[in-house]
Amino acid sequence: MRQAFSDALVKLATQDPNVLLLTGDHGYALFDAFRRECPTQYINAGVAEQNMVGMAAGLARLGYRPFVYGLSAFVPVRVVEQIKLDIAHDQLPVVLLGDGAGFVYSHLGTSHQSTEDIACVRAIPHLAVYSPADRFEMTRCMELAYARKGAVYLRMGKADRGGVHTQMPAPDLQGGLCQVRLGKAGGPAFLATGSMVCTARQLADTQVPEASVWSVSCLKPLQQDRLVSILRASSRVVTFEEHDVAGGLGSLVTETACEHWPTRVLRIGVQDRFSECCGTYDYLLKEHGLDLASLTPRVHRFLKGE
Amino acid sequence: MSDSRASSHAYPVGRLRRTVLEMAYAGSTVHIGCAFSIIELLAVLYRRFLRYPDNHPDAEGRDFLVLSKGHGVMAQYACMVERGWLGPEDVSNYFKDGSHLKGLSDSRVPGLEVTSGSLGHGFSVGVGMAMGALRRGTDQKVYAVVGDGEINEGPIWEGALVAAHHGLHNLMLIVDKNGFQAMGTTDEVLALGDLDAKLASFGFDTVTVNGHDEAAIEAAITTLWQRPGSKPKALIANTVKGKGVSFMENDNRWHYTRLDAARYAAALAEVDSGVTS
Numbered sequence: 001m002r003q004a005f006s007d008a009l010v011k012l013a014t015q016d017p018n019v020l021l022l023t024g025d026h027g028y029a030l031f032d033a034f035r036r037e038c039p040t041q042y043i044n045a046g047v048a049e050q051n052m053v054g055m056a057a058g059l060a061r062l063g064y065r066p067f068v069y070g071l072s073a074f075v076p077v078r079v080v081e082q083i084k085l086d087i088a089h090d091q092l093p094v095v096l097l098g099d100g101a102g103f104v105y106s107h108l109g110t111s112h113q114s115t116e117d118i119a120c121v122r123a124i125p126h127l128a129v130y131s132p133a134d135r136f137e138m139t140r141c142m143e144l145a146y147a148r149k150g151a152v153y154l155r156m157g158k159a160d161r162g163g164v165h166t167q168m169p170a171p172d173l174q175g176g177l178c179q180v181r182l183g184k185a186g187g188p189a190f191l192a193t194g195s196m197v198c199t200a201r202q203l204a205d206t207q208v209p210e211a212s213v214w215s216v217s218c219l220k221p222l223q224q225d226r227l228v229s230i231l232r233a234s235s236r237v238v239t240f241e242e243h244d245v246a247g248g249l250g251s252l253v254t255e256t257a258c259e260h261w262p263t264r265v266l267r268i269g270v271q272d273r274f275s276e277c278c279g280t281y282d283y284l285l286k287e288h289g290l291d292l293a294s295l296t297p298r299v300h301r302f303l304k305g306e
Numbered sequence: 307m308s309d310s311r312a313s314s315h316a317y318p319v320g321r322l323r324r325t326v327l328e329m330a331y332a333g334s335t336v337h338i339g340c341a342f343s344i345i346e347l348l349a350v351l352y353r354r355f356l357r358y359p360d361n362h363p364d365a366e367g368r369d370f371l372v373l374s375k376g377h378g379v380m381a382q383y384a385c386m387v388e389r390g391w392l393g394p395e396d397v398s399n400y401f402k403d404g405s406h407l408k409g410l411s412d413s414r415v416p417g418l419e420v421t422s423g424s425l426g427h428g429f430s431v432g433v434g435m436a437m438g439a440l441r442r443g444t445d446q447k448v449y450a451v452v453g454d455g456e457i458n459e460g461p462i463w464e465g466a467l468v469a470a471h472h473g474l475h476n477l478m479l480i481v482d483k484n485g486f487q488a489m490g491t492t493d494e495v496l497a498l499g500d501l502d503a504k505l506a507s508f509g510f511d512t513v514t515v516n517g518h519d520e521a522a523i524e525a526a527i528t529t530l531w532q533r534p535g536s537k538p539k540a541l542i543a544n545t546v547k548g549k550g551v552s553f554m555e556n557d558n559r560w561h562y563t564r565l566d567a568a569r570y571a572a573a574l575a576e577v578d579s580g581v582t583s
C-alpha cells in the first residue's frame with residue numbers, strides 16, 4: 001500500500017510539475033523515489049506543521065497542487081484550524097496525507113496514535129475524507145484526490161493487512177462504497193474502512209457467511225443513496241473502524257440510518273479511550289477489542305438479537 | 307484602465323479614518339483601535355507599492371497584501387473604498403443582516419487575501435505565496451501585516467524560520483507594533499523583548515520606522531526592497547493603537563468599545579481636521 005502511494009505520487013508529480021510534496025520532516029524512506037524523480041518538487045517544511053499547512057494554502061493560491069504529508073496525529077489533528085481556515089474555506093486543492101493512522105505506532109503511545117482524526121475533520125465543509133483499505137484503493141484514492149481539485153484528507157492506516165480487492169476497482173471506487181464480499185440476500189451487512197476491511201471480511205468468511213462486506217473508502221462525500229440501499233437490503237449492520245466509534249464510520253452510518261432507514265447497527269471501534277499499554281500492533285488491537293477473536297462474540301451476540 | 311491609483315491616487319489618511327468610523331458606527335462594532343494603528347501603513351502600500359493590474363483586486367500577477375491581523379480589516383475596507391472596490395452602500399450597510407463584509411478578514415471578499423482573525427494564520431499563507439511566486443519566477447511581492455500581539459502565536463516563528471531558510475526575499479513582514487494586545491500591553495501580557503534583534507537573528511533584513519509617518523514608511527519599504535541578497539524583509543512599525551482620535555489613542559478600551567452618537571461626532575471632527583499628529 002505504501003508502495004502504491006509512492007508510485008501514485010511520483011506519477012502525478014512527473015505528469016504535473018505543479019504537484020509539490022510538503023513534509024513535516026517525516027517519511028524517511030517513503031519518499032526516496034519521489035526525491036530521486038522529482039527533487040525540485042520536494043519541500044521539507046521542517047517540524048512546523050501549522051506553518052506547513054498555511055504555506056500549502058499560499059502555494060495553492062499560486063496554482064500549485066500541494067500534497068502535505070505528516071503522521072495523522074499531526075496532519076490533520078494538530079492543524080485542524082489551518083485546514084479549516086486556510087484550505088477548506090477557500091476550497092483550495094490541497095491533499096492532506098495522514099500516515100500511521102490508528103495504532104500503527106503501537107509502541108510509541110498516545111502522541112503518535114490517532115483514533116480521532118476522522119472525527120476532527122468530518123464536519124469541515126468542502127473537505128473530502130478518504131480511507132483506502134489496500135493498494136488498489138490507495139491508487140484510486142490518489143487519482144481521485146488529484147482530480148477533485150479541492151481539499152482532501154487521505155487517511156493512511158496499517159499498510160500490510162493484505163489485499164481487499166483482487167483487481168483494480170472502478171475509478172470512482174463505486175462512490176466510495178465498494179462491495180468486497182457478496183452475502184446472502186437479506187443477510188447482515190459489514191461496513192468497514194481502512195485496515196478493518198480485512199478483519200470484516202475474515203469474520204464473514206469464517207463465521208458469518210451470509211454477511212456482505214463493504215469497504216467504505218470515501219467517507220465524505222459518500223453516496224448516501226447507495227448506503228441507504230445497503231441498509232434497506234440488510235437485516236442488521238455492523239461497522240468496523242480503527243477509529244473511535246464517535247465521529248467516524250460508525251457515526252456516519254448510524255446518522256444516515258436514523259434519518260433514512262432505521263436499522264440496528266453495532267459499531268466496532270475504539271470506545272472513547274486512549275491506549276493503556278504499548279506493544280505490537282496486534283496487541284493494541286486486542287487491548288481495544290478490535291482483533292478478530294475479541295470482536296467475533298460481540299458480533300455474534302448482536303446478530304442473534306441479544 | 308491602467309493601474310494609476312497605485313502611484314498617484316492621493317487621499318488624506320483622515321479620509322480612511324472617517325470611513326472606518328462610519329463603518330464602526332453603522333455596524334455598532336469594535337476593533338477601531340486595531341484599524342487606526344495601521345492606517346498609514348496600508349495607505350502607503352495601496353498608494354505606492356501594491357500592484358493590481360487594471361486595478362482589479364483578483365488580477366493575475368498582483369502583489370499580495372495579507373492582513374494576518376484580521377482585526378484591522380476596517381482599515382483595509384477603507385483603502386478598498388478608495389480603490390473603488392467597495393461602495394458607499396458597503397460602508398453604510400456594514401454588519402447589516404446579509405452583509406458580505408465581516409468583522410474580520412474573509413478571503414471570499416475580492417481584495418482580501420486571507421481569512422484571518424484567528425491569529426498566526428495569514429503569515430504562513432503569505433510565506434507560501436512568496437515561495438510560489440519565486441518558484442514561478444514572477445516579481446510578485448507579498449506584504450504580511452501582523453500585530454505585535456499576534457506574534458505570540460507559534461506559527462509566526464515557524465514561518466519566519468521557513469522564510470529565511472528558503473530565501474524568500476519577495477516577502478515583507480510588517481509588524482504593527484502598537485504595544486497593545488487584547489488584555490493589556492504586550493509588555494504586561496507576553497513581553498516581546500528586542501523585536502528587531504529577534505527578527506534579525508531569524509535571518510530577516512529589518513528596518514524600524516514610525517508607522518504613522520507616510521514618507522518614512524515609503525522610504526523604509528523602498529530601502530528594504532533595495533537591500534541585496536535573499537533575506538526576507540521585516541518592517542517594524544512603531545504605531546499608536548487608536549491613532550488619530552485623541553480619546554482613543556493608547557486606550558485599549560477601543561479594542562472593544564462601540565461608538566455612541568456623541569463620541570462618533572467628536573471622533574469624526576478630529577479625523578476630518580487632523581488635530582492629532
